[in-house]
């Protein structure tokens with residue numbers, strides 16, 4: 001492991017957790033919104049510095065990550081390998097920047113590290129590596145790997161009887177990989193009600209819209225037909241996200257279709273296919289940081 | 294240590310690939326392209342614009358993509374199946390084995406941006422195991438064009454060939470190395486420089502680096518042979534035997550893992566020669582998953598520079 005816990009940052013994260021627990025619904029959403037946009041700002045700075053990255057998908061998944069790491073996952077950034085912890089798998093590993101910024105905000109490592117993103121010998125590779133970055137549970141990058149691993153982790157939690165829950169986030173384009181559908185069958189077959197599979201449904205993939213490439217719809221009917229409990233939400237609404245991440249009510253694994261906007265948070269990046277991995281110019285960085293302030 | 298070559302023009306071979314493909318497709322409507330949401334990164338935008346019906350984008354589904362390619366080939370089409378190298382070969386390895394190599398459907402597998410072209414994206418996106426994996430599949434040609442001319446010739450040969458083929462289509466910019474008028478020959482290394490003291494065998498991005506290393510060694514007074522291993526399968530056994538017989542040592546260099554790649558192939562030939570014909574061999578390549586870094590940084594990191602090649606040659610000559 002190249003990076004270690006930042007105790008001061010963990011303390012700040014704990015304080016935020018206390019505030020969130022005590023807050024009213026409106027205040028909670030405001031706090032999470034602030035946290036999410038700070039993460040997006042970190043992502044802008046990281047990509048600006050590295051000269052590459054996947055900003056569109058980073059921004060669509062940021063609210064999902066923010067809610068998971070602030071109140072849903074039972075984790076301890078001071079003890080990243082704690083037995084029986086909940087597990088999170090970012091299957092769409094190209095959005096590593098958003099994950100790194102989120103993990104740093106929890107104190108898994110110092111936020112000062114973020115600007116090493118993709119630099120020579122940095123722990124913060126373009127795709128996440130569990131052997132280098134605490135909080136990363138498995139290495140991702142090739143699409144279609146996260147859900148089978150999450151199924152294994154959920155099975156392990158069942159076997160161990162430790163009550164741990166497992167969350168995996170896939171891109172919608174990523175759902176074109178057959179491995180996901182194999183894992184969906186296994187998850188349903190074993191009744192993994194401790195597993196939640198989130199689809200970041202921003203309707204864009206690398207080169208075009210999903211429905212103009214290899215249609216996924218009716219995605220809802222497919223997930224239901226594969227035997228999962230289905231929740232369809234606005235993936236940028238903090239209360240809806242929190243509700244969607246509640247445990248299964250049916251004994252089946254839970255699939256969440258999180259309807260999102262690729263590039264969410266910065267007007268000129270939103271819902272434009274070219275921003276899959278376009279890098280903002282110096283002026284655009286300033287504008288983006290202003291919009292996220 | 295500087296790794297960028299001194300030759301003025303540096304080129305992304307994907308451009309020559311796409312140009313040649315379009316030119317041939319204009320007169321041969323059996324040519325189709327199949328890809329995995331990689332229209333842009335496979336440089337297929339112009340192909341799609343000109344032949345919208347002949348670009349089949351299966352989405353992010355590489356196993357399916359290779360199977361679809363095999364089906365098209367079985368029905369008389371000439372499919373160029375294009376995807377980033379690691380997903381084309383690693384993800385779809387069993388399709389490549391059963392549907393392409395074993396079935397002998399003449400699919401053209403185009404490993405785009407191979408080697409460590411995707412530097413900072415890391416080992417999941419590096420295609421450095423392809424030689425090892427694909428060399429184990431009988432009946433699959435493995436072609437590694439070193440420059441623009443060879444890339445065009447590889448595309449032409451693929452169309453004419455009745456056999457399946459894997460082509461590494463380089464993205465990391467390289468200089469032209471092929472002599473004007475030279476011809477890419479199936480199963481042959483190309484001799485870029487004659488010599489009798491030591492042989493450097495490079496492939497892909499390492500060819501121009503081998504040429505530079507030869508210049509460094511020539512400055513020491515050594516007579517250096519440089520071979521461009523543009524075909525890795527079928528292997529040019531005769532050239533390897535000749536290098537062993539006629540020069541004192543063989544150095545191989547590849548942007549790939551040393552376990553089972555070009556160097557391993559060369560060493561396997563040399564080690565089976567009679568005692569008197571054997572020569573020392575040094576194999577340069579990757580030995581572990583790459584750390585974070587740009588392509589040039591990583592080529593340095595793994596000792597794939599002209600200076601490292603020259604040092605390996607001196608070492609082999611001195612220490613045997």
Ligand SMILES: Cc1ncc(C[n+]2csc(CCOP(=O)(O)OP(=O)(O)O)c2C)c(N)n1
Nearest residue numbers: 057141142143171172173174204205206330
């Ligand atoms: C197996 C595999 N094939 C191709 C790629 C290249 N790739 C990286 S991101 C991407 C598009 C992903 O689209 P989506 O899953 O919708 O993610 P998002 O739009 O949220 O970024 C592609 C094709 C890959 N990483 N892995």
